[in-house]
Amino acid sequence: MADDRLIQGMAGNGDFRIIAAQTTNTVETAREILDLSPVATDALGRALTASLLLARLLDKHLRNQYVTLRFEGDGPLGVMIAEGTVAGAARGFVANRVPEEGALDVGRAIGRGMLTVVRGTPPAGKPYTSQVSLHGSGIAQELTQYLDRSEQISSAVLLGVLNRREGVAAAGGIVIQAFPHAPENAVAAVEERIREAPPLSTLIEKMPIEDVVAQVLHGMDYKQIDSSFNVPLSYTCSCSRERALAPLALFGADELREMIDQGGTEVVCQFCGRKYSFTPHDLAALSLPHDA
Numbered sequence: 099m100a101d102d103r104l105i106q107g108m109a110g111n112g113d114f115r116i117i118a119a120q121t122t123n124t125v126e127t128a129r130e131i132l133d134l135s136p137v138a139t140d141a142l143g144r145a146l147t148a149s150l151l152l153a154r155l156l157d158k159h160l161r162n163q164y165v166t167l168r169f170e171g172d173g174p175l176g177v178m179i180a181e182g183t184v185a186g187a188a189r190g191f192v193a194n195r196v197p198e199e200g201a202l203d204v205g206r207a208i209g210r211g212m213l214t215v216v217r218g219t220p221p222a223g224k225p226y227t228s229q230v231s232l233h234g235s236g237i238a239q240e241l242t243q244y245l246d247r248s249e250q251i252s253s254a255v256l257l258g259v260l261n262r263r264e265g266v267a268a269a270g271g272i273v274i275q276a277f278p279h280a281p282e283n284a285v286a287a288v289e290e291r292i293r294e295a296p297p298l299s300t301l302i303e304k305m306p307i308e309d310v311v312a313q314v315l316h317g318m319d320y321k322q323i324d325s326s327f328n329v330p331l332s333y334t335c336s337c338s339r340e341r342a343l344a345p346l347a348l349f350g351a352d353e354l355r356e357m358i359d360q361g362g363t364e365v366v367c368q369f370c371g372r373k374y375s376f377t378p379h380d381l382a383a384l385s386l387p388h389d390a
């Protein structure tokens with residue numbers, strides 16, 4: 099299978115900016131690592147794809163920007179987090195990866211609640227955070243509203259994940275951004291193309307993402323930007339031993355003492371399952387008062 103990638107283009111004589119991603123392998127890796135049920139795969143797969151698309155869409159030439167999408171709905175999946183970077187790394191987490199109710203659609207599996215979008219550029223720079231209500235309408239719909247209300251970006255967001263018994267057969271997404279100068283009839287034409295298009299994931303199963311976008315936007319003068327600007331995408335976690343240790347420093351002296359007495363502790367990364375073991379010696383170093 100072809101490598102996951104993000105591509106960019108323009109349509110309608112520069113009235114529209116297009117960002118699209120093929121994320122089949124990324125979502126399949128998430129499914130394997132996090133042991134996700136089909137509905138959790140559908141939901142997190144869309145969210146991971148969206149975080150990668152938004153990191154690119156909202157990038158102001160910062161190059162190492164990340165976007166974190168935190169879904170806190172009242173649906174059976176519980177809290178779901180997806181994080182993507184401009185460089186193409188995505189990782190995620192679902193609190194309840196195997197909900198008891200089967201055959202739910204993604205909108206209901208997430209439910210109503212709050213979506214928090216954080217974007218920033220580590221390590222310096224204050225992250226920019228905004229919140230919108232979740233209406234249980236599905237991730238593409240919720241993000242279209244977020245872009246409209248919080249970023250003043252008029253857009254259409256398409257996301258899809260196709261699960262088969264043996265795993266993820268196709269996943270990806272397209273964001274079509276209408277620039278303010280886009281004439282109304284052109285916007286209407288794009289909306290019609292989107293309504294007419296077959297489900298995105300079935301297109302991605304059949305053809306490369308380049309052809310999928312060209313088909314969805316047929317007759318709209320779509321042109322892909324040179325493929326040297328493509329970004330390879332993957333499920334990649336940025337955790338490290340130092341970062342795993344840092345939260346332990348916040349524990350009180352008694353709690354640290356207990357961990358030391360128990361012969362150390364282990365921290366498991368919620369995004370990738372990597373395990374970090376800390377010896378009593380490591381923990382004792384944390385509890386020492388720092389020199390002024």
Ligand SMILES: [Zn+2]
Pocket residue numbers: 335336337367368369370371372
């Ligand atoms: Zn990790």
